[in-house]
Amino acid sequence: MRLEFELNGRRTVVNIPPGRRLLDLLREDLGLPGTKEGCGEGECGACTVLVNGQPTLACLALAAHVQGTAVCTVEGLAQAGELHPLQNAFIEHGAVQCGFCTPGLLMASYALLQKNPNPTRHEVREYLAGNLCRCTGYDQVIDAVLSAAKGQRCP
């Protein structure tokens, strides 16, 4: 089937078999391997991308689901070579250890700050509960999101 959508701000047209997962479309067909597969069952959150601003698990979503939408992946966060404040904050606060869950955590955090630019610590903790990280104790991740929220420019 013919699929047309906006990917990280660029119009994208591809032909895909109907059962293709969004994750495979991104990683294999479109060469964007930043989005990760941790479980393939919608439990770990490593494959979180934004579809029309909504966090979406790319391992469960069919590619056909993004027809006519705007999709944002971790590769779309940095603009013109400038890291997004969330990306800088993740590095600065030690939120990145192995980095495998990082793309999903970044996209979920981005969606949170879009909805709620000044979240409390508790709100960040609650919002990120679907994104598992096995390296940190999450505090460094939450510190990063709160710090980005404080210094964040309007995207």
Add this chain to the structure above:
Amino acid sequence: MAVGTSKRSVVGHNVTKVDGPSLVCGRPKFTMDIDLSGSLVGVILPSPHAHARIKSIDTSAAESLSGVVCVLHHGNVSRIAHTTAGQGWPEPSPYDTFLFDNKVRYVGDKVAAVAANSEQVAREALRRISVEYEVLPSLLSVDAALAAGSPAIHDETDAEGIYDAAGNVAAAVDIPVGDVAAALAQAEVTVEATCEIPYSQHVPIEPHCTVAYFDEDGRLVVRTSTQVPFHVRRIVARVLELPLHRVRVVKPRIGGGFGVKQEVLLEPVAGALALRTGKAVRMVFTREEEFVSSRTRHPMKVRVALGAGKDGVLRALEMEATSNTGAYGAHALTVLSNVGSKTLPLYNKPHDLRFHGRAVYTNLPVAGAYRGYGATQGYFPLEVAMDQLAERLQIDPVELRLRNHIREGETSPIFERIGEGREGVAQIVRSCKLEECLRLGAERFGWREKRSAPRQRGPLTYGVGMACAMQGSGITGIDMGAATIMLNEDGSFRLLIGATDLGTGSDTVLAQIAAEMLGVPVEKISVYSSDTDFTPFDVGAYASSTTYVSGTAVLRAAQEVRSQVLDVAAAMLRQSRDTLEIHDGRVHGSAGKSVSLEEVGHRAAYVVDQHHIAATASCVPEESPPPFAAFFAEVCVDRETGLVRLERMLGVADCGVALHPRLAEGQVEGAMAQGVGHALFEEMVFSERGRCVNTNLLDYRIPSSTDLRSLEAILVDSYEPSGPLGAKSIAEIGINGPLPAISNAIYHAVGVRLARAPFTPGRVLRALEGKG
């Protein structure tokens, strides 16, 4: 600021993690991030039986399927006994594993492998393989395996190194020091604790994954998510009967390991499929396979008996461990040994000690290396027993530890008696700030106030508990790390290391050591790890070794390169090299004269007396200085539901000089998070036929952000004289604290001892009911 770091310009500072920018941008750094189009997909047929002999296997229906390229099984591969443990040589784990065997020993054991042009076809092929099994009695517990008349799980005649195959004992240890029985009998007070840890899994968010292919010269290249690239090369070469030099192992970024990626699991299978087909083959464990068919922590029951005087000073210490190694003996002996060797020296007052135990085969998943590596299993009963002793003697638990723990300048006979599956090496503890950890932690935590009376609110009772731990820094006299540093003609450096950053930040820390010694910022060091063709030998990331062992190699290589740089600069400045100093990217001489490293590099490469400024250095550690830590936990126990909620967990650690404090704190926090998972949630559950029934992340719960409400790590000032720039290890120790600290906190709250992890609501309720 810690001793020794006051003059440092790079070390001791939270520099930008060298791989941070590329990771937050999602650049293709991981094993499966490369273009894999055209590669075959490899999948494994798992055993449905816990214990069975394969009578016949018919692959014709699978092979006739369009797209299937190859099916491997015990009938068409060489039979070579090996261990998957991924350790140094000689390997201390038994050679009890074969690429494919005519017998399966647990549900999930590998029966056959298929390579096909798509995953869908490969999985369909698995369904078409028909296997006739002779089902054997399955031994699903240590007791069943040890019972008289039980069948031998390893009845093959060509296994090597099994302690007692007929009795299902993979390994056994008995280390007596003095006469512990007499000392216990004579002690004024004795206490005993027996604690049990179940099957738990590392759950790296990236499962095991491997791509095997041939380069343009026909050499086998294995790109793999591993902690031990050089051991992978050696083991793959052995299993596939290739000369070592025909194998190249590339370790890209690793998405978490925690020990499970020390195991060499997919690499020989993918390599065999690639060899047979001549094509690239990729393999990834599903989450279910990661749980069942990779490796777990060794489930263990450990008994501790303490004898003490009325002053609380220990006089006798006995520890007995019964370890379940599962179907194969990966790390069976060494994890067992570490239960004693990494715990008993912490309290070095008794002269009479004994550590003994067995590692037993069962028809359950295979245990292996897991952060903490036996110490986690040992500290649980040891620190619960210390809590019991404190209660008996009415001594504050912090004070009891202060009266007993090892101090700087002291030793323990255990260092010499128990090593890595063999005798150890005597050592004096040169740095130990555990007293500071205990005092600072108690103060920050508000220990005295919280301990004096458990708070209560309706059915909710709050309690606090604490524990101590130590670990090691690498394996003395056995493991080796090496590093190469080269000067580029623009004054920057390349640092090539076989050390394996599995998310710990070791690439950054090792770059900091090089940058500090060479007088440049970290940005001037390009780090490359690891590739068996291009980076020097390193045993890899395990045993808390990288900062201490590989870091010392980097330090030595940097000193040698520095010396070479000074030779060139001395000629350029026409000054004696003894007066020269390197900092800020320049070599400074007297009278305000200096040359830049770029000028030095340019001259050495192109101008006069041209030569390559470079050095390689190695380190085999002569000792393994322990890091120390004190842990404090506060829990809220709901007496009506049995639910235990962790209110706060504090870990205070002595890791020597923290070369990168934020990364070191992250190691402690992350390790504590896993320990909290062990304490509260994590357990693999098995059916009566030995099948793990919770093989996903909903039914096997690891801590999420809402489960860990307040984890904090504090590092105390310390300096390890034998370590690189004063450092020792930090990555494992944090996982040892939560189990005993939380168990002790539950006791403080509601007066019941939880000795079987995890402390689930059902277990807490049953304990409360038992108490009446």
